[in-house]
Amino acid sequence: MERIHKLSEWMKEEDIQFSFLTSTESVFYLSQFYSDPHERLLGVAVFQDAEPFLICPAMEKEDAKKTGWNHEIIGYSDIENPWELVKHAVFKRIAKINRIAIEKEHLNVERFEILSELFSNAQFISAEEKLRTLRLIKDEKELGAIREACSLADYAIEVGCSEIKEGKTELDVLAAIEFALKKKGITAMAFSTMVLTGANGASPHGNPGLTKIKKGDLVLFDLGVVVNGYCSDITRTVAFGDINDKQKEIYDTVLKAQLAAISASKPGIKCSEVDFAARSTIEKAGYGDYFPHRLGHGLGISVHEYPSLTETNDLLLEKGMVYTIEPGIYVPGVAGVRIEDDVVVTENGVEILTKFPKELQIIS
DSSP states (O other), rough: OOOHHHHHHHHHTTOOOOEEEEEEEHHHHHHSSOOOOOOOOOEEESSSSSOOEEEEEGGGGHHHHHTOOSSEEEEEEEEHHHHHHHHHHHHHHHHHHSSSEOOOOTSSSSHHHHHHTTTTTTTTEEHHHHHHHHHBBOOOOHHHHHHHHHHHHHHHHHHHHOOTTTTTTTHOOOOOOOOHHHHOOHHHHHSEEEEEEEEGGSSSSSOSSSSSSOTTTEEEEEEEBEEEEOOEEEEEEESOOOOOOOHHHHHHHHHHHHHHHHHHOOOOBHHHHHHHHHHHHHHTTTTTGGGSSEEEEEEESSSEEEEEEEETTTOBTTTTTTTEEOOOEEETTEEEOBBEEEEEOOOSSSEOOOOOOOOOOOEE
């Protein structure tokens, strides 16, 4: 596979004898096998020239075969020690190990200590930066999955808007959204769905509950779905009946900021410049203190991945990058508004992948 080959070439450049990657996302990226093994070990081992292998619980071995992984699959039972199997498989391929690449952000201390004992003379190198670089530019197959996920996210917002009624709770609406998606074949959300009404929307990562929706509220939806291993992430804020001038001013400011960031997005532009386009718009309107988070984040196998669109990130945008643009204003006790789209960088700008209208929707 091309992805394995690119990782192997990096390993040769860095004199790394093998990489052992254990996050669900990295295993999927390299093998196309998607699994959440809970406490059990899951991993892909990659070498400079030797055959890679996949290790997983024995009960998932047949599922792994079906993904098209054509290399060795080591399945282990619950009474076997998978680490001894890893050690045996590695030394069957290479005799001397000086440097091992791992995901330092993912591997816990216990597992790191086990690896350190198995390969006691090895130095451990972080694989994260290389993996982020590999995953940064999406190919057409990846973009196809993301586009489908975005289309279903649009549908979910449509369902949510249709469910808004006087006296319904945030969780009532949330349940209706996820039930409708289940009927469309969606088995996993990209993250915990958010439906927040009124002052609850002023918490950027609020928790939906039993608060009832009432006329004059702004209702914030933030959700995403997973399609073929790839995520979408959309936020829309709508009005239930007439809203006051302050709420309307906040909404119009966020929309203006979001459109400014979209216009600023094009190849060769720094991530920080895109953030600035939105942030300066909000600051000029007097709401700078109420925009407490970055403008957006990369999107793909993980709902939050590289790059991070912050005012300090000078990474240049490239064609094929996928990220969110999601400015927000959150005034405690008043209202919260966030508008978020997923975009992919094109030759001259960006293609907006989430299509649900952004002009203020008034639900009667």
